Amino acid sequence: MALVELDDIQATVLRYRPEPYYGTHVMLHIDDVRAGRDFLRDLTPHVASAADWWQNKEPWIAVAITYSGLVALGVPDDSLQSFPEAFRVGMAARARELRDDGVNDPLHWEPDFGTGVIHLAVSVFSDSEDSWRRTMDLARRHYDGRQGLTVLSTHDFGAQPGDLNPLGYRDSIGQPAIEGSGVDPLPGQGPAIKAGEFVLGYPGESGVPLPSPQPDILGRNGTYVGLRKYQSQVGAFNRFLHANARTDDERELLAAKLIGRWRSGAPLTLAPDHDDPALGADPLRNNDFTYAADPDGRQVPLGAHMRRMNPRDTKMAILADANIHRVIRRSTTYGAPYDPGALSEADDRTPHGLYFLFISAKAMATMEFLQQEWINNGNFMSLGDERDPNVGVQQPGATFTIPRDPVRRRIHGIETFNVLRGGEYFFLPSLSALRWLGTRQ
Known part of the structure; x- marks a missing residue:
């Protein structure tokens, strides 16, 4: 097993989002190469590493860089060309490959996203409002008013009652276990996945490291981050539940069938008939299941969001190794809490x-791969053109199938409940790489 250099990897890679959580994403533009390098040099000592990540409760700062940001920092051309093409051209340019069409087309994105003007993202994560504000003040002192650096936007997140997302679910359950990360897998995570699937410089599931940016000090212990900003259509979601279920209990069960978990996080495999908040809150139990006893999806529909994103032991019509398609998720919620009474089209426009x-x-x-095969397609589960009910782009007349005896139920009129409002690909450098970028002449 490869020893992972935790003290050189940014904390965000391994440290779980706290509960409760507070934070901010700040998007920056580099106007002057020297100013950009000086900013990284000054901020890097405050960027947390992943050392002892499983027990560290302090707030932390993360720094990520787009391809255009690396250009603005004066990274040599041979190094720039060592990055993957999809990263170099950016998320908006890969819209066709990502199936970002219709309402998700980059033409509809918020300003700055997908234009190349975002160079740096500075993120702060904290478990309390006071420490979040103190850490934000520390970060702000390094970028606010600095000549040659422009603040494009700030995006606060978190502070939701019960840490629920805008559609009322507890999320970010079921992260992959990573070999060499310092902790044993939790029940239900399965064998640890090779570190090279998540961090550059280590063997992946194939037994060899993935290609890494050059020189080695730039690429090793770094990784890539994708950010996709979604606006939740809460009114459309609630209208869908009301149109297809008669009582509150029936609506909650339908909501659970769409995701594969009750709103508390309790999985349908372990709580098939009613919610169990204690189970949902228990990390030793809420992910400890397989689909072996549910091959046809009578408990968790084959097209449920959770089952699509991690099929586990589901027998798929189109075979794929789930381990090489796993991602670490650090999703963060913004805006007003979920309101079950929000039913109007005006509620869909609430930010x-x-x-x-x-x-x-x-x-x-x-x-x-996920966008093409598991989110916006159903063939791998023999579901035809059905799409993910949570983040799929739905077509007119779209359906969602709930297997049951004696006859399956096909629900029509499912809509796009989370609309993409912007996105970027970032490189998340190691601490060594941040120092190298900040001190180059």
Whole structure:
């Protein structure tokens, strides 16, 4: 087993999002190469590493860089060309491969996203409002008013009652176990996945490391991050539940069937008939299951979001190794809490949603696979053109199938409940790489 250099890897790669959580994503533009390098040099001592990540409760700062940001920092051309093509051209340019069409087309994205002007993302994560504000003040002192650096936008997140997302679910359950990360897998995680699937410089599941940016000090212990900002259509979601279920209990069961978990996080495999909040809150139990006893999806529909994103032992019509398609998720919620009484079209326009952050040593290829095959297609589960009910882009008349005896139920009129409002690919350098970038002449 390869020893993972935790003290050189940024904390965000391994440290779980706290509960409760507070934080901010700040998007920056580099106007002057010297100013960009000086900023990294000054901020890097405050960027947390993944050392002892499983017991560290302190707030932390993370720094990620787009391809255009590496250009703005004056990274040599031979190094720039060593990055994957999908990273170099950016998420918006890969819209076709990501199936980002219709309402998710980059033409509809918020300003700055997908234009190349975002160079740096500075993120702060904390478990309390006070420590979040103190850590934000520390980070702000390094970028606010610095000549040659422009603040494009700030995005606060978190502070939701019960840490629920805008559609009312507890999320970020079921992270992959990583070999050499310092902790044993939790029940239900399965064998640890090779570190090279998530961090550059280590063997992956194939037994060899993935190609890494050069020189080695730039690439090793780094990884890639994809950020996708979704706006949740809470009114459309609630209208769908009301149109297809008569009582509150029936609506809650339908909501659970869409995701594969009750809103508390309790999986349908372990709580098939009613919610169990204690189970949902228990990390030693809430992910400890397989689909062996549910091959036809009578408990968890084959097209449920959770089953699509991690099929586990489900027998798939189109075979794929789930381990090489896993991502580390650091999703964060923004805006007003979920309101079960929100039913109008005006409620769909309320600015609340989630920042879906996914981390992988091959984040671009993995996300394109997931978007093409598991999210916006149903063939791998013999579901035809059905799409993921949570983040899929739905077509007119779209359906969702709930297997049951004696006859399956096909629900029509499912809509796109989370609309993409922007996205970027980032490189998350190691601490050594940040120092190298900040001190180059």
